[in-house]
Amino acid sequence: MSKKTQIPEEQLVQLLKNKDREAFATLYDNYCNALYGVVFRIVNDEPLAQDILQEVFVKIWKNMEFYDATKGRLFTWLINITRNTAIDKYRSQEFRQQAKNQKLDDSVNQVNMVSSVNTKVDHIGLKEQISQLKPEYIQMVDLLYFQGYTHEEVAKEFNIPLGTVKTRIRAAIMQLREKLMVS
């Protein structure tokens, strides 16, 4: 976060598609913390998370040509690769069921934990703003976005209809958007 190289996303993408190694270093500097955060949220194990992070960046480097800017932001693409890689790895380690139960048991503390992972906050008071969000909504976002749950799995866990999961997710995102606008 401290020394993010400021370079327009389109330009960075173009350089990466041309296999520019400096651009790759920049990409790593800009996104490693966010992506490592995601991987760690999924596997909850540092050595494993580090292995996965490496694999993720190698995949990004090799598959850069397939990124299509018209379909979404670079970050969305990166986080999808990250999440899918981490989940594949995690499943192959056969930890998933066990860990999922464990995390749901801790669900009350989830939001606080989310905040405590974050050591550097860009905006003053942001921690408070996120903690003001409806905890179970945010938890659904976490499960779907960071932990690779399907809508069906979330619906089953919370014992609510599938349509409700989707609208609650939307509500949670709307809340985040409002917070983002305010800050």
Added chain:
Amino acid sequence: MDITEQISSGLLESYVFGLSSEEENRQIGNLIHQNAKIKEEIVAIEDALIFYASQQVKSPPATIKDTLISQINYSSEKKIIMHPASVASRSSNSTIRFLAAAAITLFLISTAGNFFLYNNWKNAEHRVTALNNEKEQLAQELNVQEAKFKTVGNDMAVLQSPYNKPVMLKGMPVAPDAMAMVYWNTQTHEVFVNVHKLPAPPAGKQYQLWALADGKPIDAGVFDVTDTSHVQKMKVINTAQAFAVTLENEGGSPTPTLTALYLMGKI
């Protein structure tokens, strides 16, 4: 479903989450191009999630970056071998190729040059050896010629000296064609003989010169007949009225064998 319904159904969130089906993805892909509002909505959802994710950051160990950089260097090198398409690699390849070609060319030129110089050096060495041999031969020849010249000079001195009295020795009945000259120096009393014609002596025999003084034969030494072109120096004779040559045993005799008298001449 109209656009507002699409948006409110949470489909776009699913899309951004990467959880929508392929059918839905195609549908949304078309919508993005048709409707700017859809695109804006997607960007807003993404921004919200980026914002949220930016609160979940965790720093990985610094070593991962180095490992990754070396990993992609390795993988891109492999790629260059398989597809030499990237401009950067092509230019560096061609630089290496140019340098390699230049190095090989220089090496060949240097090798050819060395070979040429080595041959030149070998030839020069051969010529020096040949010239040295020739020089030695010439020097030897010169010595021989000098020796000959010296002898001829001595002969000339004997023949030209006004004090040398020439005495012609003529063949006796044993060898009527035989002939020799004796030069007797009246001052130093030196005696020289120059054979013109004498039969070759049998093995174990030698010709001997005698001076006859007051009817007595005096030994003047033995001589060879092989070298007829030179004057041979004999023993000093103080008084003589005639010279004679007999064939004697090798090394000479104290008294002449008169049966083998070959030459005789009076002064």
